[in-house]
Amino acid sequence: MTHQSPTLSEAQKRELHETALRIVSPGKGILAADESVGSLAKRLAQVGVENTEENRRQYRQILFSADDRINGCIGGVIFFHETLYQHTDNGIAFVKMIRDRGILVGIKVDKGVVPLAGTCGETTTQGLDGLSDRCAQYKKDGAVFAKWRCVLKISDTNPSKLAITENANVLARYSSICQQHGIVPIIEPEILPDGDHDLKRSQYITEKVLTAVYKAMSDHHVYLEGTLLKPNMVTSGHSCPTKYSPEEVAMATVTALRRTVPPAVTGVAFLSGGQSEEEASVHLNAINNCPLAKPWILTFSFGRALQASALRAWRGHKENEKAATEQFIKKAEANSLACQGKYTGGDNNYVEAGQRSYGSCHAY
Amino acid sequence: MTHQFPYLSPEQKKELSDIAQRIVAPGKGILAADESTGTMGKRLEKIKVDNNEENRRYFRDLLFSTDPSISNCVGGVIFFHETLYQKADSGKLFPQVVKDKGIVVGIKVDKGTAGLKGTDGETTTQGLDGLSERCAQYKKDGCDFAKWRSVLKISDGCPSALAIAENANVLARYASICQQNGLVPIVEPEILPDGDHDLLRCQYVSEKVLAAVYKALSDHHVYLEGTLLKPNMVTAGQSCTKKFTPQEVAMATVTALRRTVPAAVPGICFLSGGQSEEEASRNLNAINQVPLHRPWKLTFSYGRALQASALAAWQGKTANKAAAQEAFCSRAKINGLAAKGEYKPSGSADQASMQSLYTASYIY
Numbered sequence: 001m002t003h004q005s006p007t008l009s010e011a012q013k014r015e016l017h018e019t020a021l022r023i024v025s026p027g028k029g030i031l032a033a034d035e036s037v038g039s040l041a042k043r044l045a046q047v048g049v050e051n052t053e054e055n056r057r058q059y060r061q062i063l064f065s066a067d068d069r070i071n072g073c074i075g076g077v078i079f080f081h082e083t084l085y086q087h088t089d090n091g092i093a094f095v096k097m098i099r100d101r102g103i104l105v106g107i108k109v110d111k112g113v114v115p116l117a118g119t120c121g122e123t124t125t126q127g128l129d130g131l132s133d134r135c136a137q138y139k140k141d142g143a144v145f146a147k148w149r150c151v152l153k154i155s156d157t158n159p160s161k162l163a164i165t166e167n168a169n170v171l172a173r174y175s176s177i178c179q180q181h182g183i184v185p186i187i188e189p190e191i192l193p194d195g196d197h198d199l200k201r202s203q204y205i206t207e208k209v210l211t212a213v214y215k216a217m218s219d220h221h222v223y224l225e226g227t228l229l230k231p232n233m234v235t236s237g238h239s240c241p242t243k244y245s246p247e248e249v250a251m252a253t254v255t256a257l258r259r260t261v262p263p264a265v266t267g268v269a270f271l272s273g274g275q276s277e278e279e280a281s282v283h284l285n286a287i288n289n290c291p292l293a294k295p296w297i298l299t300f301s302f303g304r305a306l307q308a309s310a311l312r313a314w315r316g317h318k319e320n321e322k323a324a325t326e327q328f329i330k331k332a333e334a335n336s337l338a339c340q341g342k343y344t345g346g347d348n349n350y351v352e353a354g355q356r357s358y359g360s361c362h363a364y
Numbered sequence: 365m366t367h368q369f370p371y372l373s374p375e376q377k378k379e380l381s382d383i384a385q386r387i388v389a390p391g392k393g394i395l396a397a398d399e400s401t402g403t404m405g406k407r408l409e410k411i412k413v414d415n416n417e418e419n420r421r422y423f424r425d426l427l428f429s430t431d432p433s434i435s436n437c438v439g440g441v442i443f444f445h446e447t448l449y450q451k452a453d454s455g456k457l458f459p460q461v462v463k464d465k466g467i468v469v470g471i472k473v474d475k476g477t478a479g480l481k482g483t484d485g486e487t488t489t490q491g492l493d494g495l496s497e498r499c500a501q502y503k504k505d506g507c508d509f510a511k512w513r514s515v516l517k518i519s520d521g522c523p524s525a526l527a528i529a530e531n532a533n534v535l536a537r538y539a540s541i542c543q544q545n546g547l548v549p550i551v552e553p554e555i556l557p558d559g560d561h562d563l564l565r566c567q568y569v570s571e572k573v574l575a576a577v578y579k580a581l582s583d584h585h586v587y588l589e590g591t592l593l594k595p596n597m598v599t600a601g602q603s604c605t606k607k608f609t610p611q612e613v614a615m616a617t618v619t620a621l622r623r624t625v626p627a628a629v630p631g632i633c634f635l636s637g638g639q640s641e642e643e644a645s646r647n648l649n650a651i652n653q654v655p656l657h658r659p660w661k662l663t664f665s666y667g668r669a670l671q672a673s674a675l676a677a678w679q680g681k682t683a684n685k686a687a688a689q690e691a692f693c694s695r696a697k698i699n700g701l702a703a704k705g706e707y708k709p710s711g712s713a714d715q716a717s718m719q720s721l722y723t724a725s726y727i728y
Contacts, residue, residue: 002522004568158366204368211582218575224623255628259588263659264622295627295659361589362378 016226024267028075029300034108049316073336076104095142106145122163135181145184168212172220188230195237210260224264246286255364263295272305280305288341299339380590388631392439393664398472413680430689437700440468459506470509486527499545509548532576536584552594559601574624588628614650619728631661636669644669652705663703
């Protein structure tokens with residue numbers, strides 16, 4: 001505890017920090033296109049498309065073929081392993097396609113959740129075995145950042161102390177290993193929105209979880225400037241009867257982060273969870289307009305909230321490809337505005353124009 | 365871990381937050397005049413003054429009755445218990461004298477260090493017994509903040525995991541009790557400068573200690589916006605052969621804080637430790653010029669570094685009172701400027717050459 005053994009050289013630290021900064025450059029966020037085969041199956045089923053490797057390739061191609069308009073909106077794309085080695089119809093590697101436009105390539109490296117016996121349905125995440133070698137290979141294959149998702153849930157008894165500490169610990173181990181290979185770890189401790197808990201409860205739990213995460217990061221000697229955080233926004237549960245304004249969500253979210261995320265963390269890129277595309281953008285916008293001081297970049301790492309419309313427009317038909325890509329571009333542009341606090345609302349007028357009140361921060 | 369139980373109302377939170385903000389208002393810091401009887405004895409001995417109650421009263425009167433303009437650079441004064449109930453020559457109680465100047469009154473509440481068996485001379489700090497009742501009384505008697513000092517040291521085997529965890533825990537208990545009684549807790553985890561360790565070692569240890577402190581504060585449900593931190597600056601040990609510039613000290617200090625202190629903490633008021641008055645001012649100034657984002661106020665909570673010249677000028681003689689007050693005011697003004705990064709020591713190199721030292725590439 002008292003002597004520092006070498007972890008990273010100056011050059012390694014600089015590389016990690018600069019990579020993190022590039023991913024979350026002003027106006028940019030992350031496209032989470034790392035749905036596993038199983039997850040993508042659910043998305044494709046919703047639009048009546050069969051879950052084959054070819055369909056998955058075609059779908060990702062629709063996203064990656066977006067024109068230069070996304071260059072100022074997307075700083076990084078998270079890939080699933082299969083996708084990292086796929087090509088366009090013309091034989092261009094997806095990785096090359098993305099990198100050539102100055103967008104950074106990331107890779108999901110966890111191997112899914114596994115149950116924690118003795119808890120009420122809680123999980124940890126596996127994937128540490130051989131992770132070091134896998135990271136070395138991914139770095140060679142073009143990836144400069146990684147992502148690992150842990151999952152916690154809120155219920156009368158959850159999250160338990162074990163779930164919090166165990167997930168914080170694996171996130172820290174994963175981060176430490178990634179950094180050794182010049183890969184920026186995105187740390188994702190997702191607290192699911194399932195349940196009827198209110199905004200305050202979500203905030204309270206988010207604060208406890210994030211504090212544990214950063215204590216574990218410190219214990220594992222992780223270089224914070226070379227990491228990114230991918231948390232849930234603080235929202236009430238899906239079945240909570242009280243509805244909260246974007247400003248309330250923003251205030252609760254920013255307050256929770258201010259109490260737990262060290263300023264040294266380069267950026268916070270929110271997951272969208274179960275939110276609709278519009279909801280996610282409106283919330284991100286409110287977060288960036290929150291009047292509390294925010295020492296990190298606050299941006300997006302959206303999956304569904306960037307892709308839902310594109311998927312619906314495509315429905316597996318080749319003739320819809322351009323229209324689908326256009327939908328994705330529109331969402332990328334909307335979120336680019338939102339992460340700068342300049343989004344004024346989309347098609348369904350979720351947002352009212354004019355000055356909105358954020359209320360007193362002492363109630364949070 | 366999952367349900368939040370009531371601890372502070374929004375009104376209580378606002379009161380604590382407002383007090384903290386007033387203490388660290390721009391350009392202001394804290395006069396630590398809370399030397400215990402024994403410690404005051406050491407100071408008085410140096411100028412051959414008898415350590416009796418009247419002399420202690422006289423010297424504190426000298427400081428507190430100084431020109432009212434002192435309130436431009438002093439936001440708070442920390443009292444020792446005895447002093448809280450003493451009077452100025454004018455007959456007014458000291459807390460009232462200080463409050464009349466618009467300065468917040470604080471009180472040292474710890475009862476000194478106690479040995480940790482099984483460690484290499486490490487300590488914890490006592491004073492929790494009956495602390496709640498004492499705080500309630502101090503609040504009635506005019507105090508709005510408190511201070512508690514924990515001590516750690518660096519050596520081959522120190523600080524141990526126990527010393528770090530135990531001191532973090534008592535600091536959190538103290539903080540929690542203070543807030544229940546409307547007192548803003550100043551959290552002081554001092555890492556002594558004794559030793560021959562270099563700057564990097566001190567930074568490493570400071571990061572570990574502060575990470576543990578903020579984890580403990582979270583575990584004890586302390587409202588961070590209603591606290592202040594009083595840490596050591598990150599410096600090399602006093603017998604380290606290598607010397608470091610104020611810019612290096614500043615960079616190491618701010619880096620350590622960015623990695624550990626949540627943005628919700630309104631202010632960080634450094635202790636001066638063994639530094640000379642000028643050293644403490646220059647270092648604070650350099651800290652406020654570091655080109656990294658600093659989301660908290662960075663100011664002073666100085667004892668010796670504000671009083672040494674005044675004591676030397678006084679020499680126990682009434683005739684020297686004005687000169688002593690002048691010396692004190694001078695240091696206070698200088699530190700007020702240093703807290704804004706605006707201190708220009710005469711005879712030092714100009715701004716441009718100071719600035720170039722920051723672009724040195726060392727990554728901490």
